Amino acid sequence: MPTVELAPAPPSGSAIARAPRERTASWPLVDRIGYWLCWAVGIGLCLLALAIVLYMFVKGISYLRPSLFVESPASSVKQSQSGGFLDPIVGTLIVATIGIAIAMPAGVAIATWLSEYRRPSWLARAVESAIEMIAGVPSVVLAIFGLIIFAQPFLGFLSETDASGTVSGKSFFTAGAVMAVLALPLIVASTREGLTQLSDRLREASFALGRTPATTIRRVLLPAIRPDIASGTVLGLGRIIGDTAIINIVLGLTVTNEGVGHAPLISTLRGTGSTLTSYIYTNSPAGEGSAPQKAYAAAFVLLMVVLGLNGIVTLLTRSSGERDRGLLSRAFRLIPYMPDLSR
Amino acid sequence: MDPMMPPPVRRIAVDRDPYVAPPRPIANGSAPAPPTTAVSARLHAARPAAAHVRERMSVESVWLAYGDNWVVRDVSLPVRQGEVLAMIGASGSGKTTLLRSLNRLTEITAGAARSGQITLDGQDIHELEVNDLRRRVTMVFQQPNPFPMSIFDNVAYALAERPARGGRRRRRSPEIEHAVSDALHRAGLYDEVAGDLERSALRLSGGQQQRLCIARALAAEPEVLLLDEPCSALDPISTATIEELIVQLRESVAIVIVTHNLQQAFRVADHVAFMHLGELVEYGTSEQVFDRPSAQRTRDYISGAFG
Numbered sequence: 001m002p003t004v005e006l007a008p009a010p011p012s013g014s015a016i017a018r019a020p021r022e023r024t025a026s027w028p029l030v031d032r033i034g035y036w037l038c039w040a041v042g043i044g045l046c047l048l049a050l051a052i053v054l055y056m057f058v059k060g061i062s063y064l065r066p067s068l069f070v071e072s073p074a075s076s077v078k079q080s081q082s083g084g085f086l087d088p089i090v091g092t093l094i095v096a097t098i099g100i101a102i103a104m105p106a107g108v109a110i111a112t113w114l115s116e117y118r119r120p121s122w123l124a125r126a127v128e129s130a131i132e133m134i135a136g137v138p139s140v141v142l143a144i145f146g147l148i149i150f151a152q153p154f155l156g157f158l159s160e161t162d163a164s165g166t167v168s169g170k171s172f173f174t175a176g177a178v179m180a181v182l183a184l185p186l187i188v189a190s191t192r193e194g195l196t197q198l199s200d201r202l203r204e205a206s207f208a209l210g211r212t213p214a215t216t217i218r219r220v221l222l223p224a225i226r227p228d229i230a231s232g233t234v235l236g237l238g239r240i241i242g243d244t245a246i247i248n249i250v251l252g253l254t255v256t257n258e259g260v261g262h263a264p265l266i267s268t269l270r271g272t273g274s275t276l277t278s279y280i281y282t283n284s285p286a287g288e289g290s291a292p293q294k295a296y297a298a299a300f301v302l303l304m305v306v307l308g309l310n311g312i313v314t315l316l317t318r319s320s321g322e323r324d325r326g327l328l329s330r331a332f333r334l335i336p337y338m339p340d341l342s343r
Numbered sequence: 344m345d346p347m348m349p350p351p352v353r354r355i356a357v358d359r360d361p362y363v364a365p366p367r368p369i370a371n372g373s374a375p376a377p378p379t380t381a382v383s384a385r386l387h388a389a390r391p392a393a394a395h396v397r398e399r400m401s402v403e404s405v406w407l408a409y410g411d412n413w414v415v416r417d418v419s420l421p422v423r424q425g426e427v428l429a430m431i432g433a434s435g436s437g438k439t440t441l442l443r444s445l446n447r448l449t450e451i452t453a454g455a456a457r458s459g460q461i462t463l464d465g466q467d468i469h470e471l472e473v474n475d476l477r478r479r480v481t482m483v484f485q486q487p488n489p490f491p492m493s494i495f496d497n498v499a500y501a502l503a504e505r506p507a508r509g510g511r512r513r514r515r516s517p518e519i520e521h522a523v524s525d526a527l528h529r530a531g532l533y534d535e536v537a538g539d540l541e542r543s544a545l546r547l548s549g550g551q552q553q554r555l556c557i558a559r560a561l562a563a564e565p566e567v568l569l570l571d572e573p574c575s576a577l578d579p580i581s582t583a584t585i586e587e588l589i590v591q592l593r594e595s596v597a598i599v600i601v602t603h604n605l606q607q608a609f610r611v612a613d614h615v616a617f618m619h620l621g622e623l624v625e626y627g628t629s630e631q632v633f634d635r636p637s638a639q640r641t642r643d644y645i646s647g648a649f650g
Binding site: 199201202203204205206207208209210211212219220223224 | 446448451474475476477478479481482484486488489490491492500501556559560563
């Protein structure tokens, strides 16, 4: 019988020596305490996140009714008569749209200038400091400042002016504008990060073909960092949707969305209203407390929206090869077709 | 000088060829063995000379510096259409800087300074509008650097500005499609990518990407094409394809190539400039520089004594 030469079998059992599991017994006491604290904090955080999601899920699902999405809220002490949260959902959408419509172009423009031009340099440094400062200001401070600005008589067209000529400064327009300031630092940071990480070879290649810096930015650099712009925008969107202080102060906190004037869309935008966050605030036991179950349902919807946005960020930042699949990312492909002001 | 006199743009005539800088004394003056010429002569003889040769650019007494560091010292050279000029030399010899100065790309580096004159068809390049100059003198870099967009868009980006502004529909006019496929043909890439011009350029292989960059540089219809070590990141087969391409292209465009690869310089170049520590040590035809170098430093370099 011919002998078949077998390939050597991998070692098994006690023949394998593995790195011993690390024991903390030999560590100094301080290190051991720190080690276990890290474990405790990490597990605690996971439990906390899990508890929030589970609690809101259980509470929210049990109170969620399809009718809540189509009925306007009504002022009532009885929960059964207080309607749904159609207006807050619409309000959230309007505020987010206005805020992003202002913050996205402005943020991309600021970041591009900071990254590609930076002249004069003292101004660039000042702008950087300003952006950092805005990023650190609590939204309630932005809100009262915004209210002061938009209550000026010459900005009365953005909100309601009462019989005595006092401008309220509270409307979807003004709240959206203040929200834009809130989202701006996130978009600037993300766009700058993208531009900084782009290779200088791309810029050189474009310059070597006789293209101006403006054309290079518009047709090469900004399209290349679409995912960064998109993720900054989605982060800003999440920040806008989640903010309560600006809504409470600058949006007027009315139960339903109240139009001002008669122009179809403009009247709503000039009027006051509420969003999901302010709806939760007013209906929870912390606010007027008249409809806690609906507050839970609204909180669940809000949580789902924010988690969805987080998912979008993950998708946009993860796969570089399949970047163009997302809807938002597709929208950003329009950037090369923006009018070129340099020509 | 009499202001009515035209500038002396043809000061470097063909009869000054070869240019030989005074050699510096070298400590170990052992004469190296002359390079083997039998094979190289055969390779070179196989290539027909270009039909007509004419001077497009002229570099006259050019000094270039980054900050206080003069990296190019008093270099004078002609750049001719119908032939390939190879610049060889060790790292830090200033050849890339000199190449980049030909389309004023040195200017995007902060602290760059210059002296002397570079002309394109008799005009001082510093009096030309810089973006016009860079469209007439385009460049291909060491690393393939396609833009993160489709193959078509990469080439179309280099085309001259379209007369009317417009969106996607206008970008696909028949003239533009023709110009793009023409440039891809000239770069020898068309047959490989014709199936899907909408594919991302980043999905091409390295050699294809570099040929795409050459197509892009040709799409601008340049008069001079600058190549900065275009094959150093590529495999031998892609390198051979690109070298063939360079030899073909010299008929329609003046070509300057910087290379570390002496065999490559010999294979593609009609004239060779050897630079060392910022100085032009030797300039002459490929045969002169490789087979009968007149400077000791050239002999040392091409025999592998340094660099």
